[in-house]
Amino acid sequence: MSFTAVDYGTMVMLFILVAASLAMYFIKDLLHAVIVYGAYSLIMALVWLQMNTPDIAITEAAAGIAMTVLMMVVISRTSRKEG
Amino acid sequence: MRLRTLPMLLILLLVAYVVVVAVTELPPYGIAGNPVHNQVSQRYIESAWEETGVLNMITAVVLDYRAYDTMFETIVLFTAVLAVIITLKTTEREGDGK
Amino acid sequence: MTDFILKRVAALLLPFIQMYGLYVILHGHVSPGGSFAGGIVVGLAFIAFTTIYGLKKGRAKISEKATALVESYGTLWYGLMGMVGVFKGAPFLANKIAGIDLGELGALSSGGLIGLIGLGVGIRVSSTMITLFFTMIEEES
Numbered sequence: 001m002s003f004t005a006v007d008y009g010t011m012v013m014l015f016i017l018v019a020a021s022l023a024m025y026f027i028k029d030l031l032h033a034v035i036v037y038g039a040y041s042l043i044m045a046l047v048w049l050q051m052n053t054p055d056i057a058i059t060e061a062a063a064g065i066a067m068t069v070l071m072m073v074v075i076s077r078t079s080r081k082e083g
Numbered sequence: 084m085r086l087r088t089l090p091m092l093l094i095l096l097l098v099a100y101v102v103v104v105a106v107t108e109l110p111p112y113g114i115a116g117n118p119v120h121n122q123v124s125q126r127y128i129e130s131a132w133e134e135t136g137v138l139n140m141i142t143a144v145v146l147d148y149r150a151y152d153t154m155f156e157t158i159v160l161f162t163a164v165l166a167v168i169i170t171l172k173t174t175e176r177e178g179d180g181k
Numbered sequence: 182m183t184d185f186i187l188k189r190v191a192a193l194l195l196p197f198i199q200m201y202g203l204y205v206i207l208h209g210h211v212s213p214g215g216s217f218a219g220g221i222v223v224g225l226a227f228i229a230f231t232t233i234y235g236l237k238k239g240r241a242k243i244s245e246k247a248t249a250l251v252e253s254y255g256t257l258w259y260g261l262m263g264m265v266g267v268f269k270g271a272p273f274l275a276n277k278i279a280g281i282d283l284g285e286l287g288a289l290s291s292g293g294l295i296g297l298i299g300l301g302v303g304i305r306v307s308s309t310m311i312t313l314f315f316t317m318i319e320e321e322s
Contacts, residue, residue: 129247134289135283135292135293136284136286136293137210137279137291137292138212139210139211140213142299143210146210146216146295146298146299146302147276150263153259153298154260154263154274157259158256160305160306161252161256161309163309164309165311165313166317167313168312171316171317172316175232
């Protein structure tokens with residue numbers, strides 16, 4: 001019986017992380033990109049929890065929400081479209 | 084712009100594939116022979132509770148063994164807030180003579 | 182924003198969110214969590230209050246002078262806790278070597294200086310979040 005580093009659930013979550021990162025690069029509407037970043041942060045917290053590090057999971061969830069709020073404030077102060 | 088998007092997407096997918104392959108090649112969790120289990124982590128696990136009196140080992144490392152790192156981390160936060168205030172604060176204080 | 186349901190739900194929930202943040206800060210050396218995560222949660226409670234109830238009421242809760250004081254003296258608090266070791270004839274930021282009583286393992290008062298340092302860092306991080314938010318939202322447009 002061979003152990004792999006991650007099981008299939010974690011593998012699916014890692015693929016979602018890659019897809020969210022690519023989407024943040026390609027989306028032109030910055031508000032949508034911030035929403036995708038919130039989803040990325042949630043999945044990242046779940047991955048940390050899966051890897052037995054609840055400290056980092058709590059910090060990632062809190063800091064992800066905080067960064068989302070601050071970016072939304074910046075978007076409300078500046079332009080919503082990229083470029 | 085459309086011309087640059089496709090090669091960029093291919094390069095990003097290649098990098099993502101390399102990252103996934105590297106993750107699958109990681110050593111399994113919780114096995115005693117892993118290279119991360121050297122004498123440093125062994126020292127923390129065995130004697131952190133009696134050297135610092137703290138149950139949470141991460142707090143013992145962050146706030147006791149590596150307390151200098153955390154101190155300068157708070158100074159980095161202070162500097163970041165100073166930079167934001169200097170750049171964005173536009174309300175004038177009264178009595179400034181301006 | 183004048184949404185009745187949002188205001189009522191926030192008034193019910195925000196004290197508990199703040200209490201959870203303080204719990205995470207104070208129990209950082211016993212359970213998972215820590216000063217950074219707990220400080221961000223406490224700061225987010227103030228940010229949510231300001232977002233829902235408006236800028237004037239949020240500024241009434243926590244003034245500019247208070248955030249400036251906490252922001253400046255929170256950094257000094259860390260150095261002050263480090264100087265305790267120096268006054269006792271040990272290196273800077275020393276905890277057990279300085280002869281401080283570590284207390285019973287697993288209790289809230291265990292760890293000597295670690296709990297005090299964590300409290301200071303947590304309050305500082307929350308004031309950082311509040312200061313960033315207010316500085317960005319108060320910009321004259």
